[in-house]
Amino acid sequence: xxxxxEELGMRDGAEGDAVAAAMDLLIRYGAALGAExxxxxxxxxxxxxxxxxxxxxxxxxxxxxxxxAVINLDCDKDIEIPRMKxxxxxxxxxxxxxxxxxxxxxxxxxxxxxxxxxxxSERGVNIxxxxxxxxxxxxxxxxxxxxxxxxxxxxxxxxxxxxxxNCEGAASTGAAGLTGKIPYWGNHLPENRFATDLIRADVxxxxxQEWGMLGYFVGEQVQEARPAVTGLLRQPDLSDLKHFGAATxxxxxxxxxxxxGITPEAPTLEAAFGGSTVPKARTYGARERRWVYExxxxxxxxxxxxxxxxxxxxxxxxxxxxxxxxxDGRRLHSGTELWVMTPGALRTMADRNGYTRIITAAGGHVLxxxxxxxxxxxxxxxxxxxxxxxxxxxxxxxxxxIEAWFGTLDECIDAxxxxxxxxxxxx
Amino acid sequence: MIELRGRGIVPGxxxxxxxxxxxxxxxxxxxxxxxxxxxxxxxxxFGVCFTGKVLVxxxxxxxxxxxxxxxxxxxxxxxxxxxxxxxxxxKAVLGAIVTRVPTVVEATPDPLEMMRTGDLVRVDGxxxxxxILAQAARRRVSLNExxxxxxxxx
Numbered sequence: 001x002x003x004x005x006e007e008l009g010m011r012d013g014a015e016g017d018a019v020a021a022a023m024d025l026l027i028r029y030g031a032a033l034g035a036e037x038x039x040x041x042x043x044x045x046x047x048x049x050x051x052x053x054x055x056x057x058x059x060x061x062x063x064x065x066x067x068x069a070v071i072n073l074d075c076d077k078d079i080e081i082p083r084m085k086x087x088x089x090x091x092x093x094x095x096x097x098x099x100x101x102x103x104x105x106x107x108x109x110x111x112x113x114x115x116x117x118x119x120x121s122e123r124g125v126n127i128x129x130x131x132x133x134x135x136x137x138x139x140x141x142x143x144x145x146x147x148x149x150x151x152x153x154x155x156x157x158x159x160x161x162x163x164x165x166n167c168e169g170a171a172s173t174g175a176a177g178l179t180g181k182i183p184y185w186g187n188h189l190p191e192n193r194f195a196t197d198l199i200r201a202d203v204x205x206x207x208x209q210e211w212g213m214l215g216y217f218v219g220e221q222v223q224e225a226r227p228a229v230t231g232l233l234r235q236p237d238l239s240d241l242k243h244f245g246a247a248t249x250x251x252x253x254x255x256x257x258x259x260x261g262i263t264p265e266a267p268t269l270e271a272a273f274g275g276s277t278v279p280k281a282r283t284y285g286a287r288e289r290r291w292v293y294e295x296x297x298x299x300x301x302x303x304x305x306x307x308x309x310x311x312x313x314x315x316x317x318x319x320x321x322x323x324x325x326x327x328d329g330r331r332l333h334s335g336t337e338l339w340v341m342t343p344g345a346l347r348t349m350a351d352r353n354g355y356t357r358i359i360t361a362a363g364g365h366v367l368x369x370x371x372x373x374x375x376x377x378x379x380x381x382x383x384x385x386x387x388x389x390x391x392x393x394x395x396x397x398x399x400x401x402i403e404a405w406f407g408t409l410d411e412c413i414d415a416x417x418x419x420x421x422x423x424x425x426x427x
Numbered sequence: 428m429i430e431l432r433g434r435g436i437v438p439g440x441x442x443x444x445x446x447x448x449x450x451x452x453x454x455x456x457x458x459x460x461x462x463x464x465x466x467x468x469x470x471x472x473f474g475v476c477f478t479g480k481v482l483v484x485x486x487x488x489x490x491x492x493x494x495x496x497x498x499x500x501x502x503x504x505x506x507x508x509x510x511x512x513x514x515x516x517x518k519a520v521l522g523a524i525v526t527r528v529p530t531v532v533e534a535t536p537d538p539l540e541m542m543r544t545g546d547l548v549r550v551d552g553x554x555x556x557x558x559i560l561a562q563a564a565r566r567r568v569s570l571n572e573x574x575x576x577x578x579x580x581x
Contacts, residue, residue, distance in 0.1 A: 025524070032436035032520045032532075047495075053461075054502035071498065074525045149491035166517040169494030171525050186517060223451070223488070224516065253451075253488045253516070299468075373456065395456040398467050 001030045001183075002037045010179055018082055021075035022175035028074075029172055030183035039184035042086045043140055043163075045133050045148040046173025048072055048125065049116035050093035050374070051109040059112065064119040072174025081178075084124040088177035089138050090117075091150045092131040092314070095377065096369040102339075105377040125177070129369040130343035132242060132314045134161065137345065142264055145188055147176035151253075152246035152313045152391065158256040160241050162264035164188045167255050187256055193265060194274035195258050197222045200281035201231030203289050209408045211240040212390040213292040215247030217284050220292075224253040228272040230260055231284070239316045246313050247390040293425045296390055296406035299397040300421065304335075305405065307382040308416040309396070311341030312371055312389035317349055319409075320366065324355035326413045327362040333419030337379040338364035341371045364416070373399050386415045386423070428558055429541060433511075433534030435555035436520060441529050442560065443508040445546045446480035448472050449539055451514075453489030454496035454522070463505030481548050482507040483538050486514030493518035498525040509550035511538050511557055531557050 003011070010023040030038060048068060058067040062078065069075045094113050095105050117127050128136055131150050140146050140163035148154050148165040149172075157163045166186045168176070176182045186192055199221060205214050218227050227248075236244070236259075248254035258266035266272035310323060320342055332338055340359060342350065347368050350356045356366045372378045373395045378385065386405040387393050393406035405415070407423030415421050450471045452458070457467045463478035478500075487493045500506040510523050510530040523530035529552030538557060542548065545563030 028524055029521055032524060033515065033517065052499060054499045057502075070502075071495070074498075074527075151489070151491050154491060167491045168517060169491055169521045169525075171494060171498070172517070172521050224486070224514065250489070253518075398456045 001027060001035060003027070007038060007181065016082060017077065017079040018069070018073065019085075019178050021069065021073045021077065021079060022178040023181070025074050025171060025175045026179065026181055026183065030185065033183050033185045035183035035185035037184050038181040039145050039188055040180055041145045041147045041176055041182050042180060043138065043144060043146040044084070044086060044088040044173050044177045045091050045138060045146070045150065045153060046072070046088065046168070046177060047091050047093060047149065047170050048120055048174065049090050049113050049127070051112045051116070056112060064116060068174065072170055074171050081123060084177040086177065086180040087126070088124065089126040089128045089133055090120065091128070091133065091153065092370055092374055093129060094370050095367070095375045096129070099367050099370070102365065102379060103377040104380055105375050128343065128345075130314045132343060135238070135314065135316060135346065136343045145182070147173050147182040149173055151249035151255075152242065154255050155245035155249045155257070156242060158187055159245060159258065159263050193256060194226070194276065195228035195266070195272040196225045197227045198279050198281040199227050199229050200283050201229070201233060202283050202285040204232045204234065206234040207408065208240055208243055209388065211236060212243040212247045213289060213296075214284055215244035216251045216292050216296065216390045216394075217288055218257070219248035219250060219252030219254050221282055222252055222254060226256050226258070227254065228258045228260060228266065228269060230269060230281070233259060233262070236262065237318070239319055242313050242316070243389065250391045250394045290425065293406070296393045296404075299393070299404040300384065301403055302384050303421040305384050305386045305415040305419060305421050306336055307379050307385040308336065308338045308412050309341070309372055309385055309387045309389070309392055310339070310409070310412060312387065312392040315340055315342040315346070317346050320346065320350045320355050321353070322409065323413070324358040326410065327364065328358050330362050330417050332363035332416050336416050336419045338362075338416040339372070340364060340366045342366060342368060344368040372396060376400065378402065384421070386412050386421055388412050428560060431534040431536060431538055431541060431557040433531045433555045433557065435529070435531050435552040437523050437528060437530040438552045439529035440549065440551045440553065441481070441509045442547065442549045443479060443481045445483050445542050445544060445548045446472070446475065446477050446507070447483040447539065447542050447544045449485060451485050451488035454487070454493035454518070455490035457489055458496055458500070460496055460499040460503050460505060463500055463507075477507045478505045479508050481509040481511060481550055483511045483542050485539065486512050487516050487519035487522060491518060494522035494525050497522040501526050509552070511550060513537070513539070531555050
């Protein structure tokens, strides 16, 4: 890999041991990818505060510096961790104090994370604590080189915002924060951003649920490729594309898609393909839609729902408002829990607008920072859960060994209030 | 001995039994790091432990937690002995680096065609060569089966 004098200096210790370790990792990583060089970034979204058994042990051995060295820099040396060189934020992590006592999630993990927040805040890390940093203070601009992880955020960053990031990990973002560098590879290169596959929706994509199901189909079809999506698409909003992208990155590994006329790098279908021949479309029709619905609902048998999870990826303020509207004046079923996951900053807005009060009065909880999949924790005794998120319906059964139902927000609220799943695919 | 030539991306040499899958592997929701086991219900290796094996797979899929999950297998002592994969992604490449096990990518002929679970293999991450030292028993395809005949082979 070609390195600048500045980068060689970092590698050789000109900016201290931690930066040298970070540059060493970036060089190993970039070379393994086959990257020609590194690129400057001033926008890093990674993870360092999330507790894990392995991390707890490292913290015990040598504090947070040791944990960051090993996990975020792949370095076994005893080093001091300086302030981040470029703007860096913490993505979603484990549950915080607001979830204490609601699950078997250990108090020791909540305390460990709180300790980590203090340590990393002092080093310039913004604790956004969400899988949707673009909702609460980190909104990249078109063309900006970023180093982000969290697959649903990466696909949103590339596709909806037109910024450029690969799907990074804890170690590469850890190194990027200290150096302001990341391998110039993959999605950073303009020629790698054109569509490769074409999917056409022949059924109306006009609700949050429909966007999620289409996304799940697209990811399953194209896997790691770059789809252009056309057809009967009604104008989506932030929540729709947040759900759509998360689903494409769940059934597949989509990091970048185009929707001609909707997303910024595809003013037209031809532009999406960069002038190359537009391939024949694979169609998403009634049969494919039914397949997605049945796949996502293939993990549910009992209709007795004891847990409803909303806000995956973390709910927008609009979504929280809608949930409050549906729950206003109602009470949850005695055997059913309802959690709404949203970023801490939006929780503050929800408090201010009275949404939290309405949801709480109904017996639900508005929670931040995490989700059941990230924290591997649901209300005690949960056997069957329902959600409006294709991503959470896909992952949670494997992670917690529980049954899943996937449906609309209205169906989920109905399940929360009645304790019964009565969802069905609308014609 | 059969040699497959690729690119070594993590140095080191190891000999171990191969565990081969045609399904891409997911980290988050795909493996349990405490036991080194695949936990994705629809995966071909569901319930199978990869600890100490040469993990031969097409590539990574799913969440960006991939590298962190495989790094945790190293820290928990449940890591595979080596990795051999074909599709270069940031997730799989970074994952191999932080798992610190010899890794060869983009080998030819295709490891997924040439290798079977149970083969004894050597992965040389320095030279980028994967060697099949001893093959596990193959199911032999008889002429009768090929031509659709009904008689039972010996």
